[in-house]
Amino acid sequence: MAKKIRYLDRNKEPMIEASERVKSFREYALGFSPNLALDEAKRCLFCKDAEQRCIKGCPIHVDIPGFIKKITEGDLLGAYKKIIETDVFPSICGRVCPQERQCEGSCILYYDTVRDRKAKGLPVSIGALEKFVGDFVRISGIKLTEEKALPTGMRVAVVGAGPSGLACAYDLAKRGHEVHVYEALPKAGGVMRYGIPPARLDREIIDYEVQRLESLGVKFFYGHVVGRTVSLSQLKEDYDAVYLSVGAGRGKLGLKGDHLKGVFSAIEVLTRVNLMEAYRFPEAPTPVDLGRKVAIIGGGFTAVDCAITSLRLGLETHVVYRRTRETSSARQEEWDHLLEEGAKIHWLTQPVEVLGNEKGEVIGLKCIKMELGEPDESGRPRPVPVPDSEHVIECDSVIFAIGQQANPLAYEGILETTRWGTVKVNEMYQTSVEGIFAGGDVINGGDTVVRSLAHGREAAKFIDEYLRTKNWTFTGG
Ligand SMILES: Cc1cc2nc3c(=O)[nH]c(=O)nc-3n(C[C@H](O)[C@H](O)[C@H](O)COP(=O)(O)OP(=O)(O)OC[C@H]3O[C@@H](n4cnc5c(N)ncnc54)[C@H](O)[C@@H]3O)c2cc1C
Ligand code: SF4
Known part of the structure; x- marks a missing residue:
């Protein structure tokens, strides 16, 4: 019997509720249960020409149908071995890859890369399946004996x-x-x-x-x-x-007023919080003082991570990006998560100056609104200023998350x-x-x-x- 094509019923990864997850730095995407993983794996059509589709979309060319097939057969160790032939860290890539632009963006259920046209539905959740397989091996404590060549002396x-x-x-x-x-x-x-x-x-x-x-x-x-x-x-x-x-x-600044007290590079803030655990200050020795309201400049992974971090520090969080959500390089679902968590996202907004008081402390970010104009050299519509659109976002600190x-x-x-x-x-x-x-x-x-x-x-x-x-x-x- 021909396989019924399930275009739309992609299984959602369970998440901690937004109101709860902002209270801690605990991982909020909880991962597939074995049943959900099996059901999701069964959505795969095992395309004969997957090499031109999802496999090609993955920068490291994981044998995606190969490992998903093993899941459907209940052979999770086999699935893991299949993945690590190319991707040595499945639990990591399954979590952090921007799959919508990579493997999942080329899944035939979503986009027919061979005919270059949009298909009918939602892609197989390849990233979540990869994470499931990696997590299964780690959590179950299976000791893998990884083959190693004899010592070369080099x-x-x-x-x-x-x-x-x-x-x-x-x-x-x-x-x-x-x-x-x-x-x-x-x-x-x-x-x-x-x-x-x-x-x-x-x-x-x-x-x-x-x-x-x-x-x-x-x-x-x-x-x-x-x-x-x-x-x-x-x-x-x-x-x-x-x-x-x-x-x-190395972090980047670069705006009038970026010398003021309360201006940070993303890398400094993230390192203080994520590596030195500043959220536990004074139990942890490293502090981070961002005041009560923070404006984060940027629209990529780094801006999203700063916003995740500042929301969990209990701050009013503004993200300011000169382009649109569709042109941002962060994962689209992360923007949804941030909105659920209460972030205020200012699309098509160009910061022009960090404003300070007489003590040299940040009090706001002066911005102008943008609109989309003719395409630039990258083919993306170039944002152009909207006349008389100057406004100020009040804040106590500004984080530059505009590339390293x-x-x-x-x-x-x-x-x-x-x-x-x-x-x-x-x-x-x-x-x-x-x-x-x-x-x-x-x-x-x-x-x-x-x-x-x-x-x-x-x-x-x-x-x-x-x-x-x-x-x-x-x-x-
Ligand atoms: C905040 C942020 C979030 C991101 N989120 C994602 C994401 O979700 N998904 C994604 O795919 N990509 C993401 N990226 C991009 C991705 O993390 C990088 O492309 C990737 O980590 C680069 O790997 P790397 O090994 O080249 O360098 P790095 O990960 O930067 O590692 C370099 C290492 O070298 C060490 N080092 C530096 N100088 C020296 C020195 N002189 N001596 C000794 N050691 C040194 C550093 O301490 C560091 O440990 C993100 C980037 C940032 C900044
Ligand atoms: S999650 Fe990353 S490594 Fe895994 S198949 Fe997709 S793009 Fe490749």
Whole structure:
């Protein structure tokens, strides 16, 4: 009998009610139960040409029908093994990938990528299924024996323990190399640890993945700021190869009045709260003082995470973005969650000045309204100012969540860089210095977890090849 196509009845992931979830940093998306997961898995049509659809939509090309099929067969361990062939951190990607722009955006139930036209319904909840499988293996305590090649005697240093460095370390360790990870912060995870709030990504999950790496023999050295405590050149001398994955974690300001007391970069606020647990101050030593009302400038992941954070600190929260919701790069469902939690979102609003009082403290954010005009070079309609639309959003603090910059401390004066300050690499992730590879946000200036992870895995393959052949082809340019 032909399979009935279930276009619309996508299973919703259970959530903690908005009024409750704003009271704590506890993760609010509760995940599928086995029954919901099975029912959702059965919505998949197992398209024969999935490689042109959902698999192509996933930056790391997870075999999506393959792992979903295993769920329908009740083989959750098999589903997990299928996913980690490509995505080594299923519980993380299942939670944080912007699936609507990636795998789910190419699901035939939602969008027919082959015929390039909208289909009738809602995509299979691929992310939630991936999270379910990853969580099942972690929570049930199954001890996986991950295969590892015999020791090669080669040593590789990984600089930066974000998703890119962790993925690279994982693959290099499995290939039998000795891997040492140097990380500036006291814990591993990169943005996943200091940026994304625990309300979206429980820290237990990052700890679990780090332990997986440790059990493969990877050694972590925390509190090592490469460029200060040890130089990149020294690491190159001490190891057979180096993978640089220091991200792009330097915050950006840039508006009249941004010197005032109460102006913060997103990275500072998020690090204080999510890494140093400022919400527990004074029990935790690090405070964060944002007053009672905060205005957050930006419309991407970072702005959303600042808003999640400030709402949980009990603040009146305004998000100010010059474009529209549809053009924002954050996950669309996150905007719904923020609205449910009481955030005030000002679309098509351009901040022009941070206003202060005579003591130099923030008292408001002066803005103008925008409307959509002709498309810009990216093809998106360019926001243009609406005449006489100036207004002030009263606030005690302003957070700039408008993108990050690369922090060149680790590689300044050593590696060739682009005019944006990112590290130049060739298609094999080789930099201008033989033996040093780079990937993740440090080469692309800011992208997604899964793309950084993909860089780490691909780079590991090229590092392994280099260790065996010593072939170096970077020519600059
Ligand atoms: C607030 C925020 C929220 C985000 N949310 C999402 C999301 O929901 N989904 C998504 O897909 N993407 C999201 N992103 C983007 C994503 O997190 C990044 O693209 C990804 O983390 C980049 O990975 P990476 O490993 O290259 O760098 P990072 O994650 O930045 O890790 C770099 C690591 O290097 C360390 N380091 C830096 N300098 C040195 C040094 N000199 N010596 C030693 N160590 C050093 C840092 O401490 C850090 O641990 C978000 C980004 C931000 C800022
Ligand atoms: S890794 Fe991310 S994009 Fe790829 S299938 Fe999983 S959730 Fe989708």
